[in-house]
Amino acid sequence: MAEPVVLSETGPDPAGLAVSLRGVTKVYDSGVAALGPIDLDVRKGEFVSLLGPSGCGKSTALRLIAGLNAPTSGTVRVARPAVEVSGGHAVGFVFQEPTLMPWTSVRENVRLPLKLAHVPPGDANARIDAALAQMGLAEFAEAYPRELSGGMKMRVSLARALVTDPDILLMDEPFAALDEITRFRLNNDLLTLWRDLRKTVIFVTHSVFESVYLSQRVIVMTSRPGRISAEIAVKTTEPRAEDFRTSVGYAACCREVSKALAPSYPGQSAT
Amino acid sequence: MTSLQTPLMAAGRATPDGSGWRLVRVLLPVVVLAVGIAAWELVVRLNNIPPYVLPAPSAVFVTLVADWPVLSQSLLTTLLTTLEGFAAAAIGGVALALLFNQSKWLEYSLFPYAVILQVTPVIAIAPLLLIYLSQQTAVIVCAWIVGFFPVLSNTTLGLNSVDRNLAGLFQLYGASRLQTLRYLKLPAALPFILGGLRIAGGLSLIGAVVAEIAAGSAGAGSGLAYRIAESGYRLNIPRMFAALLLLSAAGIVIYGLLALTSHLVLRRWHESALGKEN
Numbered sequence: 001m002a003e004p005v006v007l008s009e010t011g012p013d014p015a016g017l018a019v020s021l022r023g024v025t026k027v028y029d030s031g032v033a034a035l036g037p038i039d040l041d042v043r044k045g046e047f048v049s050l051l052g053p054s055g056c057g058k059s060t061a062l063r064l065i066a067g068l069n070a071p072t073s074g075t076v077r078v079a080r081p082a083v084e085v086s087g088g089h090a091v092g093f094v095f096q097e098p099t100l101m102p103w104t105s106v107r108e109n110v111r112l113p114l115k116l117a118h119v120p121p122g123d124a125n126a127r128i129d130a131a132l133a134q135m136g137l138a139e140f141a142e143a144y145p146r147e148l149s150g151g152m153k154m155r156v157s158l159a160r161a162l163v164t165d166p167d168i169l170l171m172d173e174p175f176a177a178l179d180e181i182t183r184f185r186l187n188n189d190l191l192t193l194w195r196d197l198r199k200t201v202i203f204v205t206h207s208v209f210e211s212v213y214l215s216q217r218v219i220v221m222t223s224r225p226g227r228i229s230a231e232i233a234v235k236t237t238e239p240r241a242e243d244f245r246t247s248v249g250y251a252a253c254c255r256e257v258s259k260a261l262a263p264s265y266p267g268q269s270a271t
Numbered sequence: 272m273t274s275l276q277t278p279l280m281a282a283g284r285a286t287p288d289g290s291g292w293r294l295v296r297v298l299l300p301v302v303v304l305a306v307g308i309a310a311w312e313l314v315v316r317l318n319n320i321p322p323y324v325l326p327a328p329s330a331v332f333v334t335l336v337a338d339w340p341v342l343s344q345s346l347l348t349t350l351l352t353t354l355e356g357f358a359a360a361a362i363g364g365v366a367l368a369l370l371f372n373q374s375k376w377l378e379y380s381l382f383p384y385a386v387i388l389q390v391t392p393v394i395a396i397a398p399l400l401l402i403y404l405s406q407q408t409a410v411i412v413c414a415w416i417v418g419f420f421p422v423l424s425n426t427t428l429g430l431n432s433v434d435r436n437l438a439g440l441f442q443l444y445g446a447s448r449l450q451t452l453r454y455l456k457l458p459a460a461l462p463f464i465l466g467g468l469r470i471a472g473g474l475s476l477i478g479a480v481v482a483e484i485a486a487g488s489a490g491a492g493s494g495l496a497y498r499i500a501e502s503g504y505r506l507n508i509p510r511m512f513a514a515l516l517l518l519s520a521a522g523i524v525i526y527g528l529l530a531l532t533s534h535l536v537l538r539r540w541h542e543s544a545l546g547k548e549n
Contacts, residue, residue: 063439066443067443068439068442068443089443089444091443093439093440093443095436095439095440097436099434099436099437099440101437101454101455101458102540102541103458103459103461103540103541104458104540112440112444112454113444115454116441116444116445116446116450116454117444117445144539144540145540146540164444
């Protein structure tokens with residue numbers, strides 16, 4: 001087995017890359033080959049979707065980038081921010097579930113990353129208020145997670161990821177459990193955030209329509225072991241808004257992505 | 272018509288949520304108690320049963336009032352023992368669970384002995400303890416032995432029930448072990464710890480009583496259990512009942528206080544403390 005090598009850039013990457021994976025594989029202790037080898041480059045400020053069937057390793061890839069798991073072999077490079085902010089963090093992570101602490105208020109949930117980084121309360125409060133306002137949560141600061149709807153909980157989760165002002169936002173099927181209207185609204189809010197804050201976003205999803213609507217580039221993955229099978233650029237005039245959803249270009253792109261995805265679902269004919 | 276009405280009424284009964292139903296829930300046990308006491312009194316009076324066989328409730332009550340100076344002193348002693356045993360069980364149980372959670376080595380080496388201590392009947396251990404320890408200490412140790420295991424096992428369960436994604440989040444933000452323990456594991460385990468404490472409260476009383484009875488037969492002590500044993504030897508049956516009544520009341524109060532604490536602490540977030548409708 002190859003020696004696992006993990007490098008972490010300490011300065012701004014000269015090539016303008018936010019994330020770079022080279023020959024990355026992941027084999028779990030159970031012997032299941034979950035991923036790779038895969039190569040993937042994500043430019044700074046880019047919005048990339050990882051699309052594929054369940055078990056194709058897209059979540060695994062995200063966890064490797066976040067540093068939650070170590071790769072079995074290969075290198076994972078994540079650019080560190082040029083200017084270190086106190087309590088800043090290179091990556092923000094949004095899970096499929098809101099993953100909030102039920103025992104405390106929305107404000108304290110958003111405070112968590114800053115508290116763990118020992119940011120002084122005065123500084124922290126201003127940043128928490130800003131993050132809450134950004135996600136339209138200002139009135140719900142003192143509410144408890146269980147008092148909120150699924151969509152609102154996901155907003156809290158996003159606010160928590162944004163409070164450290166990360167350069168890279170990793171999102172693991174964050175809106176999969178929400179109803180369609182709420183998902184569309186959060187899609188639009190996410191696009192606005194991405195445009196305004198110039199973050200790099202890597203978005204894992206199993207929805208063709210969501211991936212095309214959101215991202216500049218769709219990475220299609222196949223399962224067992226997870227590999228990249230296709231890469232499709234979504235060309236459209238920015239900024240996107242709700243009318244993009246019904247445009248001819250959108251439909252054409254969805255068709256192209258669906259076709260690329262079809263071989264990942266054996267036994268189902270491509271249409 | 273009747274065939275239509277019956278299911279409607281049944282449905283009304285099946286969803287007990289009105290304030291009327293709450294009143295019924297409080298009133299029913301009270302009525303049962305009143306009827307039971309009245310029947311007991313009647314049986315004793317009609318059959319002229321002597322008090323040394325079965326005292327009437329009124330006789331028990333009279334004894335309770337007449338012997339209050341002695342009984343209240345004993346009640347205080349037993350309550351103090353229970354409280355000390357409970358405090359030791361709570362602190363010991365939580366502390367041991369925290370240690371086990373930090374070190375698997377400690378857990379694997381010590382946990383079996385915690386189980387052995389728990390499954391060996393305390394009534395059998397008490398006489399031994401009374402040989403080696405002063406009586407007061409022995410009684411507290413007994414209360415501790417019975418009480419600490421539910422706290423230990425519940426806290427361990429709670430500490431291991433932390434949401435995996437939340438744990439991942441703490442890891443992502445570089446939380447230290449202490450931070451993870453303080454901000455994640457302990458709050459997540461709180462409902463389990465409180466559940467353990469609720470069991471331990473009742474068990475500490477049992478432990479104290481068992482040890483007092485064991486000690487009482489050795490000739491010393493002044494707790495309620497000792498009063499029961501002593502009154503038994505003297506055929507002072509009404510006083511036995513009065514002491515038993517006090518023990519029972521003490522158990523109810525301990526349980527009620529712990530349940531109330533648990534409710535107040537968890538009411539804003541935990542399912543167990545929330546109303547059905549929200």
